[in-house]
Amino acid sequence: MAPLPRLSGLKDRAGMADDFARLTLTRQQRRLLDASTAIRSDPPDRIDFLHTVQCQCGIPYRNPGDEVREWDRKQGNAALRIEAGSAIDPKTGTFRKLGLPYGEKPRLVLIHLATEAVRTGSPVVNVEESMTAFARSLGLETNGQQLRSLKEQLARLAAATLRMGVVEAGRAVQVNTQFVSAFDLWFPKQADQRVLWPSTVRLSEEYFQSLGRHAVPLDHRAVAALSSSAMALDMYVWLAQRLHRVPRRKPQFVAWATLHEQFGQGFARVRDFRRRFLRTLPQVVSAYPVARITADDGGLSLIHSPPPVAPRSIAPRRGHSLLCP
Numbered sequence: 001m002a003p004l005p006r007l008s009g010l011k012d013r014a015g016m017a018d019d020f021a022r023l024t025l026t027r028q029q030r031r032l033l034d035a036s037t038a039i040r041s042d043p044p045d046r047i048d049f050l051h052t053v054q055c056q057c058g059i060p061y062r063n064p065g066d067e068v069r070e071w072d073r074k075q076g077n078a079a080l081r082i083e084a085g086s087a088i089d090p091k092t093g094t095f096r097k098l099g100l101p102y103g104e105k106p107r108l109v110l111i112h113l114a115t116e117a118v119r120t121g122s123p124v125v126n127v128e129e130s131m132t133a134f135a136r137s138l139g140l141e142t143n144g145q146q147l148r149s150l151k152e153q154l155a156r157l158a159a160a161t162l163r164m165g166v167v168e169a170g171r172a173v174q175v176n177t178q179f180v181s182a183f184d185l186w187f188p189k190q191a192d193q194r195v196l197w198p199s200t201v202r203l204s205e206e207y208f209q210s211l212g213r214h215a216v217p218l219d220h221r222a223v224a225a226l227s228s229s230a231m232a233l234d235m236y237v238w239l240a241q242r243l244h245r246v247p248r249r250k251p252q253f254v255a256w257a258t259l260h261e262q263f264g265q266g267f268a269r270v271r272d273f274r275r276r277f278l279r280t281l282p283q284v285v286s287a288y289p290v291a292r293i294t295a296d297d298g299g300l301s302l303i304h305s306p307p308p309v310a311p312r313s314i315a316p317r318r319g320h321s322l323l324c325p
Contacts, residue, residue: 028228031139031224031225032225032226032283032286032287033286034225035221035222035224035225035286035287036225036286036287036289038221039219039221039222039287039288039289039308040289043310044219044220044221044309045220046137046220046221047115047217047218047219047220047309048111048112048114048115048217048218048219048220048223049111049114049115049118049211049215049216049217049218050110050111050114050215050216050218050237051110051114051164051207051210051211051214051215051216052078052214052215052216052241053078053080053164053166053214054080054110054237055216055237055238055240055241055242056075056076056078056080056238056241056242056262057073057074057075057078057079057080057262058073058107058230058234058262058263058265059071059073059082059100059101059102059106059107060100060101060102060103060265061102061103061230061231061265061266062102062103062265062266063099063100063102063103064099064100064102065099066084066097066099068084068099068100069083069084069100070082070083070084071083071100073262074261075238075261075262077166077167077168078164078165078166079163079164079165079166079167080162080163080164080165081162081163082100082101082160082161082162082163083160083161083162083163084097084098084099084100084156084159084160085097085098085159085160085161085178086098086159087155087158087159087183098155098156098159098160099156100156100160101153101156101157101160102153103149103153103230104227104228104229104230104233105149105150105153106153106154106156106157107230107233107234108134108138108140108150108223108227108233109131109150109153109154109157110157110179111218111223112125112127112130112131112134113125113127113179113201113203114211114215116130117203117208117211118211118212118215123181123202123203123204123205123208124200124201124202124203125200125201125202125203126199126200127154127199127200127201131150131154132147135147135150137220137224138223138224138227139224139227140227154201157179157180158179158180158183158201160178160179161176161177161178162175162176162177162178162179162207163175163176163177164177164210175206175207175210176206177204177206177207177210178204178207179203179204179207180201180202180203180204181202181203181204181205182201182202183199183200183201183202216237216240216241217240217307217308217309218236218237218240218308218309219287219288219308219309221287222236222287222288222308223236225286225287226283226284226287229280229283231263231276231277231280232280232283232284232287234263235263235277235280235281235284236284236287236288236308238262239284239288239291239293239302240288240307240308242302243291243292243293243302243303243304243305243307244304244305244306244307246302246303246304246305247304248304249304250304251294251301251302251303251304252301252302253298253299253300253301253302254299254300254301254302255298255299256270256273256274256298256299257270257299258299259273259274259277259299259300260273260274263277264277278295281293281295288308290305290306290308291305291308292304292305
């Protein structure tokens with residue numbers, strides 16, 4: 001099993017009080033330690049969701065450049081393509097090209113939109129009312145550059161086209177849609193905040209229906225604790241949809257080359273990626289403490305583990321079947 005992270009560079013000393021130890025940690029490390037303790041002790045008081053294909057195929061970690069208009073990822077039998085879109089500028093009445101979403105913030109936005117849709121049983125999400133509360137629950141700043149960045153990534157997602165496909169038994173099933181079918185835009189008044197901001201979004205019917213069938217439950221405390229790292233979020237949601245499907249007494253091996261293809265954006269060499277992955281893995285396991293994983297020079301061995309959210313904790317809304325295929 002992957003070890004829990006060393007959250008402090010200080011060596012343990014006999015008699016050191018827990019509250020003093022917490023003072024030596026960074027804010028992020030303290031949040032992770034507190035979240036891990038809570039996750040081990042209590043069931044979640046809030047459950048987040050994400051579509052299973054997005055749990056397997058991530059979006060860019062960094063800005064690929066506004067000239068890049070398509071992003072393809074593939075993992076196992078699942079494939080994802082995101083195509084950058086355009087949105088009309090209410091000031092000029094003309095369409096403005098938006099770039100591809102990237103980084104940890106659009107991942108958080110996707111989790112938020114999916115969670116609100118599942119929670120309410122409605123494809124309409126009023127992000128003006130709910131996004132600020134969501135950002136605060138993650139410990140994110142809700143003013144200044146952080147909020148502007150969050151708004152920009154939501155606009156990029158709202159304008160993008162989504163293609164999701166799964167190949168099973170020689171048969172391909174594909175959904176061509178958008179995350180959002182309609183959205184209301186306005187410009188902030190401040191000259192230095194010229195960011196398109198959807199205040200209300202309607203998830204496309206295809207995406208909403210697919211989400212209802214393939215929503216993966218996530219522990220909100222884990223999402224919040226890992227919210228500053230795109231790679232950590234990708235690893236957590238991947239394990240959340242994968243580990244409980246591993247056959248009992250039959251671990252599944254995943255080679256480093258395969259993991260590099262899935263998570264190694266920006267790493268030309270597998271060994272550099274492996275070093276970064278292994279530094280991140282203890283954080284993820286701390287947020288998913290029942291996860292059973294071993295690592296060696298060849299890759300990872302995934303061992304059957306309970307999902308991060310017990311099925312009995314999930315109450316489907318309005319006829320949704322929340323399954324993790």
